[in-house]
Amino acid sequence: MAEGKQQKDAAACKYLLLLDMNGTLCYRTEDRIKTVREDLYVRKRYYYARVGIENFVNKLAETDRFVICVYTSMMAHNVQAGINAIMPRACKHLEKVLDRDMNKPDPNKINEWDTIRDMDKVWKEIPGFGPTRTILLDNESRKFQETPRNGIVVPEFGADEAKSRQGDTLDHVLEYLLELSEAQPDDVCEYIETHSSEEESAPALEEISADFDEKLKIETTPDPEPGTRLDLNNIEGGIVTYTNFHLGLQVGIPLNNDIRFDKCMDFQLLRELCKEELSISWNKSGEDGETVY
Ligand SMILES: [Mg+2]
Numbered sequence: 001m002a003e004g005k006q007q008k009d010a011a012a013c014k015y016l017l018l019l020d021m022n023g024t025l026c027y028r029t030e031d032r033i034k035t036v037r038e039d040l041y042v043r044k045r046y047y048y049a050r051v052g053i054e055n056f057v058n059k060l061a062e063t064d065r066f067v068i069c070v071y072t073s074m075m076a077h078n079v080q081a082g083i084n085a086i087m088p089r090a091c092k093h094l095e096k097v098l099d100r101d102m103n104k105p106d107p108n109k110i111n112e113w114d115t116i117r118d119m120d121k122v123w124k125e126i127p128g129f130g131p132t133r134t135i136l137l138d139n140e141s142r143k144f145q146e147t148p149r150n151g152i153v154v155p156e157f158g159a160d161e162a163k164s165r166q167g168d169t170l171d172h173v174l175e176y177l178l179e180l181s182e183a184q185p186d187d188v189c190e191y192i193e194t195h196s197s198e199e200e201s202a203p204a205l206e207e208i209s210a211d212f213d214e215k216l217k218i219e220t221t222p223d224p225e226p227g228t229r230l231d232l233n234n235i236e237g238g239i240v241t242y243t244n245f246h247l248g249l250q251v252g253i254p255l256n257n258d259i260r261f262d263k264c265m266d267f268q269l270l271r272e273l274c275k276e277e278l279s280i281s282w283n284k285s286g287e288d289g290e291t292v293y
Contacts, residue, residue, distance in 0.1 A: 023139035035279035040085035049086035
């Protein structure tokens with residue numbers, strides 16, 4: 001077989017995978033999370049990478065079954081810097097970066113700047129793909145409202161998950177996509193429909209999303225009961241750490257001269273003093289549920 005034909009056949013077996021940036025691969029915000037080191041600060045925005053991002057892209061690239069692109073509504077001058085910072089060891093696997101210019105205005109927009117994906121433009125830009133071989137990964141189904149059967153909604157990556165530096169969303173999505181690539185469906189829309197919740201036709205993966213949300217809730221969100229006592233553990237790197245060993249609870253607060261940090265403090269008081277700057281982590285081996293007053 002001629003080399004050119006072989007290459008054409010190989011390309012014909014691949015899937016075009018379009019990855020959203022903000023809320024899916026990274027969290028981009030004007031408000032710094034003081035308890036976590038950002039991956040990038042540029043043009044008054046902080047960038048935080050989602051846990052598992054490099055493994056996610058590298059493992060998908062290893063299969064040689066995906067043409068992987070970032071597809072975002074961010075402006076070109078922001079997106080490349082963001083990619084380099086959040087996945088320095090995986091960005092070489094990105095075939096293309098599709099920025100704001102590759103989107104179009106959202107006909108149902110709430111904000112003036114809302115955009116949606118423009119798949120006609122994408123399929124023109126990246127020939128050889130169409131609706132049967134394209135997958136869009138996004139935290140908002142609104143973005144792929146014109147091609148809902150190609151979309152997979154992932155739980156949004158936001159401040160809580162960024163603060164915790166935990167989460168296995170991308171591991172789960174990776175597992176799903178690896179199974180899809182093994183199954184080699186002729187039509188990804190059919191595959192997504194038959195491998196997601198029965199009740200939801202689109203967006204897909206709602207069932208798995210709910211499962212992720214549940215896990216994230218366990219890992220990141222529960223606040224201690226009102227009245228939970230915390231003991232000062234250490235002050236290091238500008239972070240004051242309080243713990244309640246009995247509960248397996250650790251709370252980090254940025255050192256602040258305006259706050260008087262006592263040896264023993266009530267969680268609720270710390271919360272009031274520090275607003276949303278607290279980082280809370282639960283050690284699963286702790287005796288969750290019992291509160292010490
Ligand atoms: Mg997004």
